[in-house]
Every structure is written in C-alpha cells, then in structure tokens.
Amino acid sequence: MKRIIALLSFFIIYANINLNAQELQEAAKSNLSEANKLKSEVTSLKNQWQTRGFAGITFNQNYFSNWAKGGENSYAAIGNFNYDINYRSLDTNHIWKTNINLGYGLLYTTEFGTRKAEDKLNLESKYGYRAISNLYYSALLSFKSQFAKGYNYPNDSDVVSNLFSPAYTILSVGIDYKPLPFLSLYISPLTGKHIMVLDQELANAGAFGVDPAVYDSLGNMLTPGKNHLINLGAYLVANLDYEIMKNINLKSKLELFNNYTAKAKRDRNKIIVNCENTLMMKINNYISANLFLHLIYDYQNPITQYETIDGVKTAKGVAPRLQIKENFGLGFGVYF
Numbered sequence: 001m002k003r004i005i006a007l008l009s010f011f012i013i014y015a016n017i018n019l020n021a022q023e024l025q026e027a028a029k030s031n032l033s034e035a036n037k038l039k040s041e042v043t044s045l046k047n048q049w050q051t052r053g054f055a056g057i058t059f060n061q062n063y064f065s066n067w068a069k070g071g072e073n074s075y076a077a078i079g080n081f082n083y084d085i086n087y088r089s090l091d092t093n094h095i096w097k098t099n100i101n102l103g104y105g106l107l108y109t110t111e112f113g114t115r116k117a118e119d120k121l122n123l124e125s126k127y128g129y130r131a132i133s134n135l136y137y138s139a140l141l142s143f144k145s146q147f148a149k150g151y152n153y154p155n156d157s158d159v160v161s162n163l164f165s166p167a168y169t170i171l172s173v174g175i176d177y178k179p180l181p182f183l184s185l186y187i188s189p190l191t192g193k194h195i196m197v198l199d200q201e202l203a204n205a206g207a208f209g210v211d212p213a214v215y216d217s218l219g220n221m222l223t224p225g226k227n228h229l230i231n232l233g234a235y236l237v238a239n240l241d242y243e244i245m246k247n248i249n250l251k252s253k254l255e256l257f258n259n260y261t262a263k264a265k266r267d268r269n270k271i272i273v274n275c276e277n278t279l280m281m282k283i284n285n286y287i288s289a290n291l292f293l294h295l296i297y298d299y300q301n302p303i304t305q306y307e308t309i310d311g312v313k314t315a316k317g318v319a320p321r322l323q324i325k326e327n328f329g330l331g332f333g334v335y336f
Contacts, residue, residue: 048090053083054280056333058290060107078105078118078329080290095136098125104147105327115153117327119146126186128176138176138186140237144168152304165199166208172235182242191235193257195300196228203227209300233259247282273297288333296323 057079064071080103087096105118123143128136145168150161174188197203197210203225206212211226240252255274262268279291299320307316 048087050086050088051084052086053081053336054288054333055081055336056288056290056331058288058327058329058331058333060327060329072109072111074107074109076105076107076117076327076329078103078327078331080118080333093130095128095130096126099123112154116148116150119148119150121145121147126176131175134178136176136178138174140170140172140174140186140188142168142170159199159201160207162199162202165197165202167196167198169194169196170235174235182240184237184239186235186237186239188235191233191257193231193233193235193259194228195231197225198227200224200227207301230261231257231259232261233257249280249282251278251280252276267299270299271297272299282333282335286332286334287330289328289330291328292326294323294325297321298323 057077060074060076060078062071062074064073081100082102083100085098087094089095099122101120101122101124103118103120105116106114107117108114121144124140125142126138126140128138131137145164145166146161147163149159149163152158152160170191170193172188172191174186174190177185177187179185195208195210197208202208203210204213204221206225208229210229213221213225214223215221234257236254236256238252238254240250242250244250253274253276255272257272257274258268258270259272260268262270273296275295277293281289281291283289297320301320302318303321303323304318305316305321307314
C-alpha cells in the first residue's frame with residue numbers, strides 16, 4: 001500500500017511539474033509575442049515620426065595691421081538652432097511638419113563697437129491631409145519675431161525694433177503640392193496675417209504698418225498708436241530642402257503675401273516678399289560652414305535712406321526698399 005501511495009504521489013507531482021512547465025512555456029511565448037508586437041509598434045512610430053536638428057555657433061574675423069589698402073578689424077559670433085519634427089502616417093494620408101529656427105549673434109568692430117549681427121525667432125507648423133496624389137488640403141501656422149532691441153546705427157539710442165515689435169503671426173488654409181520629396185508649394189487664397197508691435201514708442205510712430213498715434217496741434221497725444229494690425233490676403237510658400245551632395249544641404253524658402261485689406265487701394269496689388277536661403281556644409285561631426293542670405297521687400301516697412309553731408313549722416317528719404325542680409329561663417333556644430 002505504501003508503495004502504491006508513493007507511486008501515485010510521484011505521478012501527481014510529475015504531472016503538476018509538466019503542467020506548470022507547459023504553462024510557463026505558453027506564458028513565455030505570449031510574452032515574446034507581446035514583446036515583438038511592442039517592438040513592431042515602436043518601429044512603426046519611428047517610421048512615422050522623424051526628427052532632425054542642428055545647433056552650432058559660427059565665427060567671423062577680419063584682422064589688419066599696417067595694411068596699405070586700409071581695413072577695419074572685426075569679430076562676429078552667431079549662434080543658430082534649427083529643429084524639424086515631421087510626421088507621416090503609414091498610409092501617407094496625413095503629414096505634419098514643424099520647424100523651430102532660432103538665431104542670435106553679435107558683431108564687434110574697432111570703430112563702431114558691438115552691434116547685433118543676427119536675431120530671429122521663427123516657428124512654423126503645417127498639417128496636410130491627402131486630397132489626390134501629391135495634393136494635400138493643408139493648414140499652416142507660423143510665428144516670427146526677434147529676441148532683442150535693434151537700433152538705427154550709428155545712433156544706438158534710436159530703437160527701431162524689439163521683442164514682439166514686430167511679431168508676425170500667420171494662420172492659413174490652402175493646398176500643398178508636393179511633386180518631389182524635397183520640394184513643396186503651398187497656396188492659400190485665405191490667409192490671416194497678424195502684425196504685433198508691443199513697444200509703445202514704435203507703435204506711436206506707426207512702425208511696421210500699425211496705425212500711429214494721433215496728436216493735437218500742440219503735440220499732445222490724443223490717441224496712442226495701435227499695437228495690432230490684421231491683414232487678410234493670399235499667401236504662397238515654396239520650400240526646398242535639398243541635399244546637393246553628401247554633407248552639403250540647401251534650405252530655401254520663398255514667401256509671397258498679397259494684402260486684400262490694405263488701407264490704400266494702390267497697395268492691394270503689391271506683394272510682400274520674404275526669401276530665406278541657407279547653405280549648410282558639414283565638414284565633420286563637429287565643424288561646419290554656413291552661408292545665409294535673407295531678402296525682404298515689404299511696403300509696410302519703409303526704410304530711411306541716408307547720405308553723408310559734411311561728415312554728418314543725414315536722412316535723405318523714406319521708402320520701401322529691398323532689404324538684404326548675408327552672412328557666412330565657419331564654426332562648431334552638432335547634428336542630431
């Protein structure tokens with residue numbers, strides 16, 4: 001009897017061990033399946049979300065000593081940060097692109113001292129839903145401003161711009177055409193453009209198109225200048241992000257805005273132009289060279305022209321003019 005009981009106990013224990021082993025094996029298979037599923041979902045998310053960034057600082061220097069042709073010593077340092085966040089659904093019906101572009105720099109010369117060489121705070125986000133083929137119904141939101149005061153040099157007490165003075169916010173709906181992976185053309189017949197000038201002195205002067213302050217005949221202010229101006233018009237944006245060759249990339253952006261609601265009817269046929277071009281050359285993982293060219297024509301932002309008369313810088317006239325900014329630098333940068 002004892003042998004029978006011992007054998008039965010042995011078989012019961014053996015059966016339980018086999019059963020537990022099978023359960024553990026099934027659990028392991030289930031966990032492995034869940035792990036593979038999770039890994040697949042992570043890979044899918046990575047394929048849908050892509051990010052790309054650059055942060056760096058570039059330097060410029062000119063040095064002269066006993067130089068017969070003349071020249072002025074100068075030093076410049078410009079910091080830049082650019083970050084792209086892109087989403088594309090697996091069925092490619094949804095795309096969402098966001099860009100953050102920041103820059104600030106200073107220039108020092110032995111004659112004029114320290115001046116601002118670069119100052120930008122740009123954010124843009126665009127969502128698109130596929131209509132047909134390479135056409136997407138899209139909505140765009142962008143914001144542009146600067147970090148610090150700008151001056152009418154050589155008069156460093158004459159402020160001509162400031163933080164949120166101006167600031168441009170654009171909200172738009174339209175069609176985005178993407179014929180190539182590196183090229184897009186966005187067209188909107190209905191775009192709202194908000195111009196903000198929070199520096200009251202600039203607003204009182206009517207800077208950047210806002211309504212200026214109203215004064216009586218004695219010079220007393222009756223109504224302060226407006227801080228906000230809203231325009232409604234048509235908007236076109238062409239974006240190029242092209243790798244010319246390995247480690248050389250060109251980013252170019254052309255913006256055209258036609259204001260339907262300009263106060264003067266003659267201005268309703270005028271186009272505000274903004275064109276930004278950046279050539280980025282990666283020398284190695286830490287050293288890069290950048291060439292930046294920025295062109296602006298804005299009839300709402302007239303420029304004072306000067307000429308030197310008897311050694312004195314004298315205002316000659318005020319009118320809209322083509323604004324040009326270019327800088328080239330070699331420096332340190334990190335791509336991520």
